[in-house]
Amino acid sequence: MRVLVVQNFDNEGLGQIGAALAEAGADIDLRKPYDGEALPRDSSGHDAIVLLGGAQNALDDEKCPYFPGLLDLTRDFADKDRSVLGICLGSQLLARAYGGKNQIGGATEFGWHKVSLTPDAKSDPVLGALPESFPIFEWHDDTFGLPENAVRLAGSVVAENQAFRLGRAAYGFQFHFEVDSPMARDWSTCFASLIAERHPHWAGKLDDEIARNGPDADAAGLAIARAWVATI
Structure with missing residues (x-):
């Protein structure tokens, strides 16, 4: 199992997705196109693709001229029934790739927030075993409309579209299920100045947020990661 991982921003790691991929014995091919690394021409050399998050918006082709090529690559994976996973910015790019409308700003969530599953999620192979609602880590300002034929799987008070599926195994998650409690602490250190500007009391x-939300969020995130890896 060879998985292409596209990192879009410094310190945006795989977290619990990495743990699930390691359990499955996956070979990870990490690319950083924002740092000048080339992307593959097509999906032929990989079984799945993961699109990680970033501070950019999904329409920022000027700052990220690799975005159009990444959209083509993402469609190639999905159209050939290879598993796709987009997280935060990655979910917004997946939505854009299939005609979903990106909304820049107006949907700010940070920290642990509750998301609720839709009725369609009950029969979904990735989300079907989860509780109807659970806390999970969020960090975004943007949101998106669903592409045509997408199955809406989760939402929140702030962002109606928190998770969706296209076809068999192309998934977009607005929330950061890969972020467990240790990774949240790490981000709080790595991005301390950025967080302090907008969330000065964070x-x-x-510690209280982790104690209240960490156990449930960590369990939900790892369950999602393992279930997605099982689609590859």
Whole structure:
């Protein structure tokens, strides 16, 4: 199993997805196109693709001139029934790739927030075993409309579209299910100045937030990661 991982921003790691891929014995091919690394021409050398998050918006082709090629590559994976996973920015790019309308701004969520599954999620192979609602880590300002033929799987008060599926195994997740409690602590350190500008009380309440939400969020995130890996 060879999985292409597209990183779009420094310190945006795989987290619990990496743990699930390691359990499955996957060979990870990490590319950083924002840092000048080339992307494959097509999906032929990989069984799946993961599109990680980033501070960019999904329409930012000027700052990220690799975006159009990444959209083509993503469609190639999905159209050939290879598993696709987009997280946060990655989900917004997946939506864009199939005609979903990107909304820039107006949907800010940060920290652990509750998401609720839709009725369609009950029969979904990735989300079907999860509780109807659970806390999960969020960090975004943008959102998106669903592409045609997408199955809406989860939403929240702020962002109606928190998870969707296209075809058999192309999944977009607005929320960061890969972020477990240790990774949340790491991000709180790595991005401390950025967080402090917009959420000045975060550092002081991090321990309480982890104690209240961490166990349920970590369990949900790992379950999602393992179930997606099982689609490859």
